[in-house]
Amino acid sequence: MNKEALIVSEASMHTDTMFLNMGPQHPSTHGVLRLGLTVSGEVIAKAVPDVGYLHRGIEKLMETRTYNQGVVLADRLDYCSAMPNGLAICLAAEKLMAVTAPPRAQALRVLMCELNRIASHLIFMGTYGIDIGALTPFLYAFREREMILDLFEMCCGGRLTYNYMRLGGVSNDIDDNWIAKCREFLEFFKPRVDEYDTLLSFNPIFRSRTQDVGLISAQTAKAWGLSGPNLRGSGVNYDVRKSDPYCGYDRFDFNVPLGQTGSCWDRYYCRVQEMRQSVRIIEAALADIPAGEIMAKGLAKIPKPPAGEAYAHVEASRGDLGVFLASDGNAAPYRLHLRAPCFINLAVLQEILVGNKVADVVAILGSFDIVLGEVDR
Amino acid sequence: MASTKDAALARLLEHLSSAEPAAHPIKDYPTVRLSDPAEITKAAAFLKDELGFDYLEMITAVDWLGPMQLDGLAAARTAAHPFKETPLKADPPVTPAPGAGAAYRPVLDLLWSFGNLRENLKMFLRLEVPRDQAEVASLTALFPAADWQEREAFDLLGVRFLGHPNLTKILTTEDLAGHPLRKDYAHQKDRFDE
Amino acid sequence: MGIVLDQLPGCAKPLPGGQFLLTTTDYFIDLGRKYSLWPLTFGLACCAIEMMVAYAGRFDFDRFGVIPRPSPRQADLLLIAGTVTKKMAGPIVEIYHQMPEPRFVVAMGSCANCGGPFHDSYSVLKGVDKIIPVDVYIPGCPPRPEALVYGIMELQKKILKMKIAKGGGATPQQEKGSRDLTGNGSNGGQV
Numbered sequence: 160m161n162k163e164a165l166i167v168s169e170a171s172m173h174t175d176t177m178f179l180n181m182g183p184q185h186p187s188t189h190g191v192l193r194l195g196l197t198v199s200g201e202v203i204a205k206a207v208p209d210v211g212y213l214h215r216g217i218e219k220l221m222e223t224r225t226y227n228q229g230v231v232l233a234d235r236l237d238y239c240s241a242m243p244n245g246l247a248i249c250l251a252a253e254k255l256m257a258v259t260a261p262p263r264a265q266a267l268r269v270l271m272c273e274l275n276r277i278a279s280h281l282i283f284m285g286t287y288g289i290d291i292g293a294l295t296p297f298l299y300a301f302r303e304r305e306m307i308l309d310l311f312e313m314c315c316g317g318r319l320t321y322n323y324m325r326l327g328g329v330s331n332d333i334d335d336n337w338i339a340k341c342r343e344f345l346e347f348f349k350p351r352v353d354e355y356d357t358l359l360s361f362n363p364i365f366r367s368r369t370q371d372v373g374l375i376s377a378q379t380a381k382a383w384g385l386s387g388p389n390l391r392g393s394g395v396n397y398d399v400r401k402s403d404p405y406c407g408y409d410r411f412d413f414n415v416p417l418g419q420t421g422s423c424w425d426r427y428y429c430r431v432q433e434m435r436q437s438v439r440i441i442e443a444a445l446a447d448i449p450a451g452e453i454m455a456k457g458l459a460k461i462p463k464p465p466a467g468e469a470y471a472h473v474e475a476s477r478g479d480l481g482v483f484l485a486s487d488g489n490a491a492p493y494r495l496h497l498r499a500p501c502f503i504n505l506a507v508l509q510e511i512l513v514g515n516k517v518a519d520v521v522a523i524l525g526s527f528d529i530v531l532g533e534v535d536r
Numbered sequence: 537m538a539s540t541k542d543a544a545l546a547r548l549l550e551h552l553s554s555a556e557p558a559a560h561p562i563k564d565y566p567t568v569r570l571s572d573p574a575e576i577t578k579a580a581a582f583l584k585d586e587l588g589f590d591y592l593e594m595i596t597a598v599d600w601l602g603p604m605q606l607d608g609l610a611a612a613r614t615a616a617h618p619f620k621e622t623p624l625k626a627d628p629p630v631t632p633a634p635g636a637g638a639a640y641r642p643v644l645d646l647l648w649s650f651g652n653l654r655e656n657l658k659m660f661l662r663l664e665v666p667r668d669q670a671e672v673a674s675l676t677a678l679f680p681a682a683d684w685q686e687r688e689a690f691d692l693l694g695v696r697f698l699g700h701p702n703l704t705k706i707l708t709t710e711d712l713a714g715h716p717l718r719k720d721y722a723h724q725k726d727r728f729d730e
Numbered sequence: 731m732g733i734v735l736d737q738l739p740g741c742a743k744p745l746p747g748g749q750f751l752l753t754t755t756d757y758f759i760d761l762g763r764k765y766s767l768w769p770l771t772f773g774l775a776c777c778a779i780e781m782m783v784a785y786a787g788r789f790d791f792d793r794f795g796v797i798p799r800p801s802p803r804q805a806d807l808l809l810i811a812g813t814v815t816k817k818m819a820g821p822i823v824e825i826y827h828q829m830p831e832p833r834f835v836v837a838m839g840s841c842a843n844c845g846g847p848f849h850d851s852y853s854v855l856k857g858v859d860k861i862i863p864v865d866v867y868i869p870g871c872p873p874r875p876e877a878l879v880y881g882i883m884e885l886q887k888k889i890l891k892m893k894i895a896k897g898g899g900a901t902p903q904q905e906k907g908s909r910d911l912t913g914n915g916s917n918g919g920q921v
Binding site for chain 2: 210211214216218219254255381382383384395396397402403467468469470479481483485487489493494496498502503505506507510535536
Binding site for chain 3: 183184186189190191211212213214215216217219220223231232235238239282285286297298301302304305318319320531532535
């Protein structure tokens with residue numbers, strides 16, 4: 160037999176692409192995301208994220224709730240870090256009413272948002288480790304997170320959905336006992352971040368799975384409207400806390416960690432470093448909490464902002480969370496649009512997944528730290 | 537490049553023929569109102585290429601038809617509970633609040649928000665389109681970020697973005713009729729409602 | 731276990747003292763089932779975070795033999811942790827039917843119980859029991875991990891009452907059958 164007839168050249172071989180469905184029930188999609196992947200061998204030829212499996216109609220429901228009731232719904236948007244969500248809505252309404260929260264309330268807002276940022280990044284670290292195959296960091300991360308949740312519980316009674324922000328202030332005050340507990344936590348937590356570095360961040364296996372994977376250039380990141388650590392991981396210095404300070408963030412001295420190449424590892428390490436910066440902010444805030452009221456005076460029980468439109472945005476744990484509020488003078492918002500950072504961050508997947516290996520999909524998806532409650536709203 | 541928000545605003549107004557500063561700007565941010573729907577692409581391209589606004593932050597719209605129809609929602613409530621539940625928004629009847637842009641009129645008020653990250657500027661563009669013919673040019677060619685946000689506005693508000701490569705529903709189910717964030721949206725019972 | 735379930739009632743009944751044997755076998759099987767509940771890792775919304783906390787060190791679900799499985803084919807407990815939307819209803823029914831019998835469902839949180847804070851939304855299902863039978867309801871928004879642990883303990887009590895002579899291990903809810911919303915059944919599916 161002719162030996163050469165048996166050799167199949169790559170050009171003569173007919174290969175088909177295959178459709179691979181991922182989700183909505185998949186342990187690594189962090190919720191109910193569905194990805195429709197067209198694979199050519201091991202390489203992804205086309206990726207179509209399918210969202211909406213957690214679309215709860217929050218923007219519509221907001222139109223039937225008063226502002227303070229709206230905070231309840233907002234807590235359930237990005238449930239890993241609920242504090243900044245309510246804050247964005249309160250800031251937008253406060254802008255319309257020309258109300259400013261008293262200094263003590265502002266300090267408490269900063270304190271809670273930063274604690275929540277740490278808690279949220281800890282969830283990210285733990286679950287991202289699991290996605291890659293490192294199961295132990297999950298247990299470490301959730302141990303520290305429980306301590307933060309205990310602090311929240313002491314202050315406002317909630318573990319996950321706090322309903323803490325109020326239009327014109329916050330709902331509960333803190334006492335000296337809380338401050339002592341918080342300091343205790345910070346002292347415990349600071350060396351832990353270095354421990355994470357040895358556990359996961361600089362683990363050779365972890366690095367080889369995440370470095371040079373899922374690269375996003377600064378230009379791509381900006382064009383797709385990414386925000387938060389996903390944008391900063393690509394080296395774009397944009398942080399709402401610096402560029403459009405709210406609640407007195409300009410009083411605090413902190414750095415904005417930036418990545419170099421926009422790889423999965425850069426996005427991951429931005430978050431780890433943000434935890435360190437958050438500790439700095441919390442320490443500074445604890446050292447100098449103004450005395451006084453926690454709610455602005457002279458507000459009605461059911462506030463009715465005057466007719467008009469306002470936009471307020473905060474640096475939530477996952478990026479630039481904006482609230483566009485149109486009021487017609489009633490107790491409920493006429494229209495409330497949420498610029499959900501996760502939703503906008505997720506759209507870039509359809510571009511950057513193409514050309515990657517199937518095995519890297521989970522690593523790339525996990526590095527975006529999406530929360531489906533916010534993606535679908 | 538523009539250094540201040542006033543300079544950026546002035547240059548944008550100079551470049552566009554149908555633009556004027558909005559009578560009721562979004563609080564604390566420069567807002568430009570366009571009157572010609574054809575100019576949105578021109579405005580966005582000018583903002584991106586000349587003024588350095590290369591970050592599309594947000595696309596959304598407001599339906600200024602009037603207070604929301606609670607029909608669909610209220611019916612769902614009474615079905616869920618045997619007793620008639622008063623809607624939570626049970627304040628005195630809504631008085632049309634003129635001024636500050638809240639006069640009720642059958643338009644969809646579109647909103648784009650652009651950011652200039654280098655110079656820390658932000659610019660809002662507004663454009664009114666009639667509710668029954670809500671069409672505007674898509675910005676996907678200039679900003680990939682517009683892709684999903686335009687799909688969302690199409691899904692929830694029924695704005696058709698001409699030239700969008702894949703203008704399909706993104707959040708709601710296929711069998712949901714209508715656009716939920718429109719003020720006259722009445723929910724029709726589906727197989728999951730009782 | 732499947733062989734035991736299929737063969738045991740038939741071969742044990744004719745035996746002298748078989749009734750006695752049956753009772754203890756029930757206990758034996760239920761004991762094994764009770765302490766090896768393998769839930770599907772299936773988080774829908776906020777409650778999923780509290781579910782994850784329950785697996786972590788502080789609450790340590792492993793003590794109860796609750797070990798998460800990534801595939802419905804290996805799981806016997808479906809923890810509905812979060813809001814069930816109408817778009818998600820179809821996949822949930824599908825996952826439920828992929829699980830082997832006997833299967834249990836725990837509705838965690840107000841959303842899975844009745845729609846919760848989103849009960850008046852156009853896109854939220856008012857309780858997961860509209861599409862699949864539920865064994866244990868855990869209220870709360872979200873329930874604390876302790877509440878989830880308590881719910882699992884209640885389910886374990888329920889499992890201990892199962893008799894293989896009656897219905898071959900199906901729970902009363904499963905005997906009633908689920909509303910089939912996939913469009914193939916007789917009592918559902920029509921819009």
